[in-house]
Amino acid sequence: MTTELLTGIAELTTNDPRFGGVTGRLLDAAVILDGETIAWVGPAVDAPAADRRTDLGGRAVLPGWVDAHTHLVFAGDRSDEFEHRLAGHAYEAGGIHTTVAATTAASDEELRASLAARRAVATSAGTTTMEIKTGYGLDVAQEARLARLAAEVTEEATFLGAHVVPPGIDADGYVSLVTGDMLAAVRPFVRWIDVFCERGAFDADQSRAVLEAGRAAGLGLRVHGNQLGEGPGVRLAVELGAASVDHCNHLSAQDVDALGSSSTVATLLPACDLSTREPFPPARELLAAGATLALASNGNPGTSNTTSMAFCVATAVLQMRLTVEEAVWAATAGGARALRRTDVGAIVSGNRADLHVIDAPSVSHFAYRPGMHLTHAVWERGQRVV
Incomplete structure (x- = not known):
């Protein structure tokens, strides 16, 4: 299975309480996808190697809605x-x-x-x-x-x-x-x-x-x-x-x-x-x-x-x-x-690889720029679909 490193993430909303705050926010983060699942989440400087690398250019990433x-x-x-x-x-x-x-x-x-x-x-x-x-x-x-x-x-x-x-x-x-x-x-x-x-x-x-x-x-x-x-x-x-x-x-x-x-x-x-x-x-x-x-x-x-x-x-x-x-x-x-689901809604290891990348450095832009189409890319089950 090919692994993919997503890096260049200015702000990562994990919804993982281990990272603190309401949304478990990580700055300057990275995520590794392995097939349909998330294999690793953490600071970009600590990211292990992967088969493929995608630089998201300083954008914010959150779980798929x-x-x-x-x-x-x-x-x-x-x-x-x-x-x-x-x-x-x-x-x-x-x-x-x-x-x-x-x-x-x-x-x-x-x-x-x-x-x-x-x-x-x-x-x-x-x-x-x-x-x-x-x-x-x-x-x-x-x-x-x-x-x-x-x-x-x-x-x-x-x-x-x-x-x-x-x-x-x-x-x-x-x-x-x-x-x-x-x-x-x-x-x-x-x-x-x-x-x-x-x-x-x-x-x-x-x-x-x-x-x-x-x-x-x-x-x-x-x-x-x-x-x-x-x-x-x-x-x-x-x-x-x-x-x-x-x-x-x-x-x-x-x-x-x-x-x-x-x-x-x-x-x-x-x-x-x-x-x-x-x-x-x-x-x-x-x-x-x-x-x-x-x-x-x-x-x-x-x-x-x-x-x-x-x-x-x-x-x-x-x-x-x-x-x-x-x-x-x-x-x-x-x-x-x-929906009584534990496999979606959070970017944590083992969850389904559903990610939403926006053309903004922070999720605050959803309210700061209401009505604007901010979606840059979407991964669903590990496949980029947008």
């Missing part, structure tokens, strides 16, 4: 809904039905091509690990199709049949379908199960039924919770040991404390919050309570039509008052925690 919340298997457009919100109308979950209709009408080839294009855009901006949900099918055949397509491009596919209740069926009847035939149909393709525990979607008892059925089928648990108001989502996620509860805009003091004393990650979605004009989550209060934070794009056609993790980091810094290091950690190591 870990985007732990997306809905990228879809067809259609909801820009009219976006304009409706800009005119002052509140966001409600009902717009999902528009995407369901367009997605159902699209062929496998159309969905596969659009998904590949969206995934390529994300990769070009430094995302190397991405979770992708179903949820725009809402019947057995369509949800199985979306799960199969998602699994073609990610090992982190999530079953979100419990997105909204489709027309023509009552909520309890639909939950029975989700936890029965639909779950059985998607199970070969997915690692996770998710539920939209929110007004206009599923209540606490229905959400519990969905999550417990998924757990019995061997799936990990995820929850959409507390986006549109205070509700049971966070409490249910913590009680059941979900890997992540996502959105978290409206939290009581008890919710904050519960997350702070649990292993459930609070995955925050700042691009969505800008689009829907929901209050930003209380990120500083969550950190003070000891909660683990992740940042994710929530890429979807209705409320967050982006996969730019750099934009999410800048927004978290400028609007949610995270430090740059806290935001970068949440978008890399935090995302890995939300």
Whole structure:
């Protein structure tokens, strides 16, 4: 196996606590890749020999983004809904039905091509690990199709049949379908199960039924919770040991404390919050309570039509008052925690060789130069892909 020495790294974000600070920052660093894995990390002056050497010219390097919340298997457009919100109308979950209709009408080839294009855009901006949900099918055949397509491009596919209740069926009847035939149909393709525990979607008892059925089928648990108001989502996620509860805009003091004393990650979605004009989550209060934070794009056609993790980091810094290091950690190591992964999100020996090189000497430039495309190069599984 050919080894590659990456040197000329002005600042290396390792997320390795052995190097200190929030992000384990190393200056004037080097990394050695061996096939798909990281073989060595340390000061450039101490770097051992390798078969090949690449000088990164004084740029900063960080782990590839870990985007732990997306809905990228879809067809259609909801820009009219976006304009409706800009005119002052509140966001409600009902717009999902528009995407369901367009997605159902699209062929496998159309969905596969659009998904590949969206995934390529994300990769070009430094995302190397991405979770992708179903949820725009809402019947057995369509949800199985979306799960199969998602699994073609990610090992982190999530079953979100419990997105909204489709027309023509009552909520309890639909939950029975989700936890029965639909779950059985998607199970070969997915690692996770998710539920939209929110007004206009599923209540606490229905959400519990969905999550417990998924757990019995061997799936990990995820929850959409507390986006549109205070509700049971966070409490249910913590009680059941979900890997992540996502959105978290409206939290009581008890919710904050519960997350702070649990292993459930609070995955925050700042691009969505800008689009829907929901209050930003209380990120500083969550950190003070000891909660683990992740940042994710929530890429979807209705409320967050982006996969730019750099934009999410800048927004978290400028609007949610995270430090740059806290935001970068949440978008890399935090995302890995939300996916219960130990092989991505950190540049340490033995991890998958996923690296993001930016045209700047420091990650502070994500917030200092918001909206700028900073990606210079991306390594995924040890191969340069950008």
